Amino acid sequence: MADFHNSTLTELAAGLRARKFSSVEVTRALLERVTRHQSALNAFISVTADEALAAAHAADQTLAGGGGGALTGVPIAHKDLFCTQGVRTTCGSRMLDNFVSPYDATVVKKLRGAGAVTLGKTNMDEFAMGSSNETSYYGPVRNPWNRELVPGGSSGGSAAAVAARLVPGATATDTGGSIRQPAALCGITGMKPTYGRVSRYGMVAFASSLDQGGVLTRSAADAALMLREMAGFDANDSTSVDTPVPDYVATLEQPLTGLRIGLLREFFDKGLDADNERRIREALRVYETLGARLIDVSLPHLPMSVPVYYVVAPAECSSNLARFDGVRFGHRCENPRDLNDMYRRSRGEGFGAEVKRRVMTGTYVLSAGYYDAYYLKAQRVRALINEDFVRAFESVDVLIGPTTPTPAFALGAKTADPITMYLNDIYTIGANLAGLPAISVPCGFVQDLPVGLQIVGPHFAEARVLNAAHAFQKVTDWHTRAPAGYA
């Protein structure tokens, strides 16, 4: 049997199209891997083997008839906050433990339309609130590079599944770094597109002005292919942007000669681990050999991005999660005394500790008397951060820096203090506040753990960001390394 798990998404798509192997073969092989590694990694919440094999069989028939889309027959997985009709969507929460969506998210529909076969739904921090995948009702996900460590979060299941080569690509979402941070900690590629580029319809909402769907893959080329298929205008999402999706794959090979790379002074602060910084500096030298120019820039308000985020995101979350009332869907407590008792106990039992913390933080900052001081203040500082980015992109094409301050940390190491956990996203939150496209790619190792390099572009410059990431991956092999035992 061919070792399909070592093939990239692009290779599998091409091999299936050329009919070198069948989707049923690939799907069976990867489903076997998913099952075999589930107890050690806990990357999946639901595995949909029967549905996957049926879809694979249908894909083979389509391919035999000379038809098919860009991803026909390629197995993928969805983060468990993308609604899937007929398959439960839990969001990593007891609240939605038995929720079965009556419709598909647009992302799910588009990827199926492109021919992808879904193997299952991946584990995640509850309602995407977390940076370590430890807040999931279904238990923590473990990092394939070292199972005593976290995979990052909130898209930890998707990241671990791709890093362990259970699937060549998975969907994910990024509200404050939930695609890029786990990509960095798991040694894979993770792309968050521009706010509005990928439809949020059917993506369970956390913080609506920040949430954006994206991809976790093993290379920038795979990210380009998968993103091209899932991006685009959607009338069902009021913040979806009606501009055509460029062919991200077609522009991957453009030379980087003359590319102006901005080095954010604020990214190379004292919080950045010295060994991590060394890997980032080495990567920047690679970019210089590729013809790029390094330019120092400063975003003076960027250090405020974490405090801004921890006002804006909880505020939006407390509003979004008000819908979970035990009436139309989700958990309901036993024997409620009255309506209010039902609301309070259903929500108290259905939500985990971190979700409750954020709902309460949001409730507080939005309450009368505090709204101006916290919420409006945060939105004003958000405007300043946004202006900083706009100004920076007048003199540079992309910004490059670290994705995270440190490599993966131990399970349980940061659960006691929420602020310590929140500071994990110190380098990623800026792109969410300003709605910018950003990618994390592997750029080396510190003590056998992967380190991520972050590339941020201006609005709708996904092609440029992917191009820059791909050029780096053509001359380095960090992204091809597999964790021991998973090659």
Add this chain to the structure above:
Amino acid sequence: MYDFALVFSLHHAHFSRSMALTREQIASIAALARLELTAAEVPVYQDTLSRILDFVGALEACDTKDVAPLAHPLTGLSQRLRPDVVTEQDHREQYQPNAPQVAAGLYLVPKVIE
């Protein structure tokens, strides 16, 4: 029925000072958010919410005079409109299987009016 005053009572002219929330304030916030907390949870949130408020209090140091609040990142976009025509159909039968308690096509909740 809730003591809103408790939530709003905290004088917040000096953000740089430590924001120590009281048990009563946590109870009021939880009531506003419709969250039942266990006795063991209250001190945990008292501690962590206080620390979060201290942490985000750093924003106060930022000069935002004459800066308009930014609600979402795509500043150039205005809300899309569509023709005022019916596009949705009744999906009640599809939706109701997810509900904890239904009868005769209705969603059941504890009695509201005595």
